Amino acid sequence: MQIAFSLFVFVSAILCLVFVAGAFYVYLVAFRADHREIDESILTPADANVKIGKDRIHFLISDILDTPHEVVTIRSFDGLELCAKYYHHADGAPLDILFHGYRSASCRDCCGVFRISKDQGHNVLLVDQRAHGRSGGRIITFGIRERHDCLSWINYAVERFGKEQKIMLIGLSMGAATVLMASGMEMPRNVVGIISDSTYTSPRDIVLKVSRDRKYPENLVAPLAKAGAKIFGKFDLDETTAVDAVKNCKKPVLFLHGEDDFFVPCRMTRKVYAACASEKHLVAFHNNGHCANYVFNTERYVNEINKFSKEMFSR
Known part of the structure; x- marks a missing residue:
């Protein structure tokens, strides 16, 4: 026995x-994330569909890197130093805060929306998510902790630019999940809208x-x-989800996704869209892969964002 x-x-x-x-x-x-310098493997998307537009993507990235900016830092709720680049266009201009995706770089994922924001005459805060770029941390939580960082960046913007500063949150892939998860929390009235490109439903x-x-x-x-x-x-991997968060969302949301996204399927955005309790609009792009809408359907992508942005900032 x-x-x-x-x-x-x-x-x-x-x-x-x-x-x-x-x-x-x-x-x-x-x-787990190990920081590394921005190199070709980060700047060149893995999606075969997007590789076709590699030259254009590199041109857009170069535009970001060559644009004068200020490096800014804040302290996260759990003590990490978070980093972003601030691009100033004009005093009093609307502010777009941009969030990139998983194991990526802000200058790659956000190169299209950065150009749109720049052409609109908006000021831009280009965020390095925790455990990416110059921001501290070694753990990627798929939006669970990043949503708190999103609120911290909003508060930073309000403190720096004033209580009347209007803000648009724009996220791609994990960045989209980040801003949507944050939408379920209390946000300052300064946030006039959210743009989600290629979100997933949950970590x-x-x-x-x-x-x-x-x-x-x-x-x-x-x-x-x-x-x-x-x-x-x-x-906790199940602490929150984009689906649950948007049930408490009070900000207008523009959902964007490529129908041929095989990495984060478009059905995930449709599920989040269906659960969203606030004013919302969904645009699906045929034949586009993951976060490839700007590169392969530029005119429609730009028009949809410009239309939404103009309406939200004019309210």
Whole structure:
């Protein structure tokens, strides 16, 4: 009997160690970020469809990098130094705050909307999300902690530019999920609208979707991702979702997504759109991949954003 019990304890301990090791691996792959210099692998999108427009993307990125700016920093709610670049056009102009996607760079993901904001004569705050670029941190939480950073940047803008400063939040991919998750929290009246390009429904959904794409068993990845986030990342993967957050949203939202997005499927935006309780508008772009709407459907993309932006800032 004692031998059987000892064997049970031994096997249980081995299984626990294997599970924890698996959770650590998922944590490293999905949530852990190691800062690196901006290079070709970041600036050139992996999406084969977008590679066709690589030259144009590089031109837009160069425009951002060559535009005079001020590097600004704030302290996050949990003590990280967060960094952004501020591009000043005119005193009193509307302010667009831009948020990039997962393991990417602000100058790449936001190059299209930056050009739109610049052409509109808006001031721009181009944010490096936590664990990206010059911002501190080593853990990517898919919008769960980033939503608090979004509110911190809004508060920074209001404190710096005044209580009458009008603000538009614009996010792409994880940046879109970030601003939508933030929309479920109390926001200053300065925020007049939100533009979401290619959001996912929840951190869990996108982690599992990518794991399915890579042929990993979902029933195994789900508990490992949950445990890895909790044990090593110190956050709850299911703390909030874009779907739940927008049920409490009070700001007008423009939803944008490419119908041929195979990384973050358009159906995810449709689900978030359906749950959104505020004024909303959805625009789907046929034949466009992930965050490729500006490059391949420029006129329509620009017109939709300009129309929404002009209406919101004029209220």
